[in-house]
Amino acid sequence: MSLIDTSWLEKNIDKVKIIDCSWHMPQTQRNGFEEYCKEHIPNAIFFDLDKNSKLDTDLPHMLTDSISWEKIMSNMGIENTDHIVIYDNSDVISSCRCWYNLIYYGHDPKLVNVLNGGLKKWKIEKKEITSEINYFDKTNYKILKNKELILNRKDIDDNIKEKKFGLIDERSKARFEGQVPEPRPGLKAGSIPNSKNLPYSECINKNDNTFKDVEELKAIFKNLNLNDKIAFTCGSGMTACVLGLANSLINGTNPIIYDESWSGYGLINNDNKK
Numbered sequence: 001m002s003l004i005d006t007s008w009l010e011k012n013i014d015k016v017k018i019i020d021c022s023w024h025m026p027q028t029q030r031n032g033f034e035e036y037c038k039e040h041i042p043n044a045i046f047f048d049l050d051k052n053s054k055l056d057t058d059l060p061h062m063l064t065d066s067i068s069w070e071k072i073m074s075n076m077g078i079e080n081t082d083h084i085v086i087y088d089n090s091d092v093i094s095s096c097r098c099w100y101n102l103i104y105y106g107h108d109p110k111l112v113n114v115l116n117g118g119l120k121k122w123k124i125e126k127k128e129i130t131s132e133i134n135y136f137d138k139t140n141y142k143i144l145k146n147k148e149l150i151l152n153r154k155d156i157d158d159n160i161k162e163k164k165f166g167l168i169d170e171r172s173k174a175r176f177e178g179q180v181p182e183p184r185p186g187l188k189a190g191s192i193p194n195s196k197n198l199p200y201s202e203c204i205n206k207n208d209n210t211f212k213d214v215e216e217l218k219a220i221f222k223n224l225n226l227n228d229k230i231a232f233t234c235g236s237g238m239t240a241c242v243l244g245l246a247n248s249l250i251n252g253t254n255p256i257i258y259d260e261s262w263s264g265y266g267l268i269n270n271d272n273k274k
Contacts, residue, residue, distance in 0.1 A: 002099065002109070002248045003116040003211060006125055009041075009085055016083045017136065018044040019076075022119070023094035027183075035089055039129045041122060044087075045076055045136065049094055059263050060236040061097065063150065069105050070141050077136020080107065087115035087122070092209055093200070096241040103254055106144030114245060117210040124208055151231055151258040153265065160193045166226030167195040170234035170243050171262065184235070187266040192233065196224045200234075200242035217246050231256040236263045 009016070020040050022032035036046045052072050054062040064072070078084065084102065088095040095114050102112045115122070123129065159165060169191050174180045176197040178189035191197070202220055203212055211217070221230075230247060232240035237259045244255025258265075 002112075002114060002245050004085060004113040005116050006122050006127060009115055009122075010127055013041075013043060016085045017078060019047045019084060019086045019098060020044040020088065020119075021047045021049060021086050021094045021098040022089040023049045023097075024090050032088075032090065032094070037133065038131055040131070041087065041119065042128055042130045042132070043134050045134050047076070047086075047098055049097060059260050061238055062259055063101065063104060066105075066143050066145065069101075070143055073105075073141035073143075074139050077139055078141055079139045080141060081111070083111045083113075085113050085115055087118045089119040092118055092204060092211075093239050093242055096245045097238050100149075100241040100244060100255055100257060104146050104149050106146060109254060117208045121208045121210060146254065149254055149256050151256060153260070156192060156233075156258055156265065163194065163227075165229040165231050165256070166224070167192060167258070168198050168224065168226070168230060168232050168240075168243055169195045169262075170198060170200050170232065170239045172199055173197055175235075182235075182262070182266060184263060186268055187262065188268050190266070191262075192265055195233065196226060198224060198243060200239045200246075203242065203246040211246060211249060214249055217250050221247065221250060229256075231258060233258040233261045233265075235261055237261045 018041055020036045022035055024030035024032055033046055033048060049061060054064045086095045086098045095118060099112055099114050103109050169176050175182065176191045181189055203217060205212060232243045232255060234240040237257055240257050240261060241255060244257060247253065248255060
């Protein structure tokens with residue numbers, strides 16, 4: 001199971017390594033690390049999505065290279081055998097992306113969980129919060145990529161013709177249909193041909209940021225009338241991972257993500273790069 005609940009974490013808090021992966025859209029003027037320093041779940045360490053993504057590209061939050069990921073995990077004190085629980089204070093979007101990153105780089109999916117409801121639910125239930133910064137000793141983490149969990153532009157273009165998998169775009173309906181301009185400069189409006197639209201908010205309970213139950217999720221995905229094999233895209237590969245986790249709750253499969261998503265596919269000058 002990809003999710004664990006707050007009661008389980010409270011009982012097992014000393015048996016797992018906890019990652020706070022809070023990240024916020026730039027327009028919110030919120031800083032995940034500053035918020036972590038003020039309050040977080042006891043024993044949690046901070047994971048910076050911006051710094052721990054690929055840095056030599058203009059595309060946001062792309063997977064970094066293997067050597068960099070091994071250094072990141074080792075410096076954080078993560079071992080390959082650790083049971084990891086991830087949460088955020090940002091409506092589940094960044095914790096799901098961190099969850100995907102760990103699975104892509106070969107951490108056992110059974111040992112990577114997202115805290116259902118994140119910090120929001122933890123605080124609603126008035127569970128313990130601290131400002132004490134936690135560190136772990138450096139380790140020697142090793143990766144083993146699951147390359148089948150990532151798609152590139154060629155995969156997407158080939159699938160438009162061959163239709164080997166269904167593609168779900170998480171962006172808002174207005175962005176998906178090209179009714180509004182993209183928030184990032186240099187991107188055209190619209191969506192990838194043959195893709196279907198499902199904003200991640202439809203899979204989340206607004207009151208406490210928990211995922212809807214499996215039967216509700218099954219009905220939501222069934223309405224899209226897609227193949228058994230599904231991949232996910234969004235604006236930058238972030239919120240696509242929320243849908244990936246929702247789908248994993250239904251059928252236990254690991255998520256397949258188009259990493260560059262619309263930030264790459266929708267570039268105005270990208271049509272000449274096919």
